[in-house]
Amino acid sequence: MIHSQSFNPSQEEILLGKTIPMLFLERVKEKPKGVAFRFKNLGVYQGVTWQEYREHVEAFSLGLVELGLKKGDRVAIMGDPCPEWLYADLAVLSVGAISFGIYSTCSPEEVRYQVEVGGAKFFVAEDQEYVDKILPFADQFTDLLKIIVIDTRAMFMYRDPRLVSFSEVEEMGRQRGAKSPDRFEEMIQRNSPEDTAFFIFTSGTTGPSKPAMISHKNILIAFVYAFGEVFPELRTHEHRGISHLSLAHIFERNVSIYFPLLYDFIPYIGEEVEYLQETLYEVQPTFFHGVPRIWEKVAGQVIVGIESSSKLKKMAYRLGMRINRRYIQKVWEGESISFIWRSLHWIAKQVVFRPILNKLGFCKTKYVISTGAPLPPQIQSLWHTWGVDLVNLYGSTEAGGVITSQRPGFQKPGDLGKPTSVYKVKLGEDGELIVSGPGVFKGYWNNEGLTKETLKEGWLYMGEVFEYNEKGNLKMVDRKKDIMVTAGGKNITPTEIENAIKASPYISEVVVFADGRKFPSALIEIDFNTVAEWARRNKVLYTGFTSLATHPKTYELIAGEVEKGNQLLARVERVKKFKIIPKELDPEEGDTTPTRKIKRKLMYEMFQDLVEEMFRSKEEEVIEAETEVFFKKERRVKS
Numbered sequence: 001m002i003h004s005q006s007f008n009p010s011q012e013e014i015l016l017g018k019t020i021p022m023l024f025l026e027r028v029k030e031k032p033k034g035v036a037f038r039f040k041n042l043g044v045y046q047g048v049t050w051q052e053y054r055e056h057v058e059a060f061s062l063g064l065v066e067l068g069l070k071k072g073d074r075v076a077i078m079g080d081p082c083p084e085w086l087y088a089d090l091a092v093l094s095v096g097a098i099s100f101g102i103y104s105t106c107s108p109e110e111v112r113y114q115v116e117v118g119g120a121k122f123f124v125a126e127d128q129e130y131v132d133k134i135l136p137f138a139d140q141f142t143d144l145l146k147i148i149v150i151d152t153r154a155m156f157m158y159r160d161p162r163l164v165s166f167s168e169v170e171e172m173g174r175q176r177g178a179k180s181p182d183r184f185e186e187m188i189q190r191n192s193p194e195d196t197a198f199f200i201f202t203s204g205t206t207g208p209s210k211p212a213m214i215s216h217k218n219i220l221i222a223f224v225y226a227f228g229e230v231f232p233e234l235r236t237h238e239h240r241g242i243s244h245l246s247l248a249h250i251f252e253r254n255v256s257i258y259f260p261l262l263y264d265f266i267p268y269i270g271e272e273v274e275y276l277q278e279t280l281y282e283v284q285p286t287f288f289h290g291v292p293r294i295w296e297k298v299a300g301q302v303i304v305g306i307e308s309s310s311k312l313k314k315m316a317y318r319l320g321m322r323i324n325r326r327y328i329q330k331v332w333e334g335e336s337i338s339f340i341w342r343s344l345h346w347i348a349k350q351v352v353f354r355p356i357l358n359k360l361g362f363c364k365t366k367y368v369i370s371t372g373a374p375l376p377p378q379i380q381s382l383w384h385t386w387g388v389d390l391v392n393l394y395g396s397t398e399a400g401g402v403i404t405s406q407r408p409g410f411q412k413p414g415d416l417g418k419p420t421s422v423y424k425v426k427l428g429e430d431g432e433l434i435v436s437g438p439g440v441f442k443g444y445w446n447n448e449g450l451t452k453e454t455l456k457e458g459w460l461y462m463g464e465v466f467e468y469n470e471k472g473n474l475k476m477v478d479r480k481k482d483i484m485v486t487a488g489g490k491n492i493t494p495t496e497i498e499n500a501i502k503a504s505p506y507i508s509e510v511v512v513f514a515d516g517r518k519f520p521s522a523l524i525e526i527d528f529n530t531v532a533e534w535a536r537r538n539k540v541l542y543t544g545f546t547s548l549a550t551h552p553k554t555y556e557l558i559a560g561e562v563e564k565g566n567q568l569l570a571r572v573e574r575v576k577k578f579k580i581i582p583k584e585l586d587p588e589e590g591d592t593t594p595t596r597k598i599k600r601k602l603m604y605e606m607f608q609d610l611v612e613e614m615f616r617s618k619e620e621e622v623i624e625a626e627t628e629v630f631f632k633k634e635r636r637v638k639s
Contacts, residue, residue, distance in 0.1 A: 222439020
């Protein structure tokens with residue numbers, strides 16, 4: 001079965017034959033004094049106009065050319081969202097070179113690997129922290145010419161000749177531009193929509209991360225155009241969003257840098273990523289996107305906050321939830337809603353939920369999106385009940401854009417809606433999702449073998465199993481490689497189990513093991529902030545993460561949360577045993593991918609003793625205990 005809508009390129013002729021920098025030039029000419037984006041500096045949001053934007057991009061672009069950058073060369077950029085990240089990306093693309101972002105959470109070894117595989121000629125670092133991740137390996141790279149530093153305040157003791165400041169490169173470019181005023185636009189006009197614009201390194205959950213080649217055409221049609229189809233008000237209304245995920249992430253890169261080229265969309269960049277909650281409150285975005293972890297974490301903080309509030313507030317919240325749960329059920333099922341229910345919903349919204357959403361920064365959001373990984377239906381249901389129209393969207397790096405998405409309007413949680421018109425979609429015999437269309441990437445850089453495994457006759461094999469539900473919407477089952485078969489021959493989809501349990505505000509990560517085993521068991525990472533608040537309320541003493549994670553009272557708390565999750569699962573899927581891991585997972589230590597996705601094989605290697613202990617039979621436990629007693633006696637006799 002092939003699912004396809006009619007994609008008519010003439011609907012978006014503006015994109016045909018254009019590159020990203022070409023659209024950038026057109027935007028500058030269209031509204032030179034309009035605000036392109038805002039960034040927070042010393043507590044105040046400052047606007048950058050399109051003309052100012054161009055001046056920075058042109059200067060840095062020509063500065064790179066002066067240093068030796070040529071069409072097809074690669075430039076790595078590492079750091080949190082900041083104006084210079086945006087300038088650098090568009091500057092590199094203007095030359096016809098290829099940029100790639102590196103997650104700020106990458107370990108030094110992962111940075112070395114990506115710079116080496118990508119063959120970067122220049123490395124743009126936000127500050128000293130990221131210089132320190134590349135400089136120890138700099139002598140190993142034959143291609144690397146310069147390390148360009150944006151914030152040089154902590155660099156006064158560094159003497160490496162490869163180091164140069166971002167502002168110095170801009171000044172070189174200004175001098176070059178004064179001599180050749182047409183050079184910048186001439187470079188841009190020489191590039192093609194089929195050229196590779198940038199690399200995106202895949203998350204690397206099943207092996208080393210791989211650089212996927214994304215062309216200008218891929219991204220403009222499959223992402224920017226497709227988004228306008230799914231969220232039509234982007235075309236007709238001005239929106240403001242927040243740049244908060246890493247710009248190495250394909251979604252954030254598109255929203256923060258490329259959306260504004262076609263839509264009246266203004267990104268806001270806060271001072272620190274860690275202060276996202278503060279930025280949300282200040283900006284009150286009309287458009288907001290986040291990965292499931294953000295939605296889970298914020299929801300958990302709200303629930304724990306309610307539990308810590310006064311009896312009157314708790315009573316009001318519970319009453320409001322009873323009303324809104326019934327109301328949203330009617331919306332999901334498409335039932336007609338009486339005046340009484342509309343009135344009760346309005347009262348609950350104004351009295352209970354509006355103050356909560358205002359404090360969170362979601363009072364004015366029109367479009368709210370979850371992407372990057374499967375969103376637990378219970379979390380989406382909770383946000384819907386609070387009055388936030390959270391939409392579940394599915395895309396991938398290799399597909400370049402939005403493959404399938406729920407449409408706005410409080411769609412029932414649990415699926416991923418219907419495909420966009422950009423793609424043809426079909427399911428293989430084993431349920432694997434296979435897609436074709438203008439968004440499909442060009443392949444993996446310098447890896448023809450893997451490209452041929454993934455791309456076959458114009459079809460991209462996603463490696464993830466899907467199914468259609470009763471409404472004809474696509475629903476993700478699991479990654480093809482992750483589906484497990486128990487010792488009893490039952491198929492287990494670990495993601496569904498993990499999502500059911502991760503809906504708890506006290507649980508950060510769940511890793512299920514069931515392949516070849518008699519029953520599913522799980523490793524659990526607690527959410528330190530919410531469990532710490534619970535511990536404070538319940539007078540549970542602890543000294544740090546490990547002491548809290550290993551406290552018997554914490555085990556009792558998590559056991560109750562696991563049981564709640566189990567109630568949503570079939571009997572064969574229920575987690576029979578679990579262990580709380582004694583440390584907080586850290587991407588910079590290689591515990592997870594840079595986007596904090598779990599590597600199941602690595603989790604087993606790190607915590608093999610805990611995993612095997614869960615599957616040990618009672619007889620084996622008795623034998624082990626008796627053996628330990630025997631050896632203790634032997635040691636005492638010998639001593």
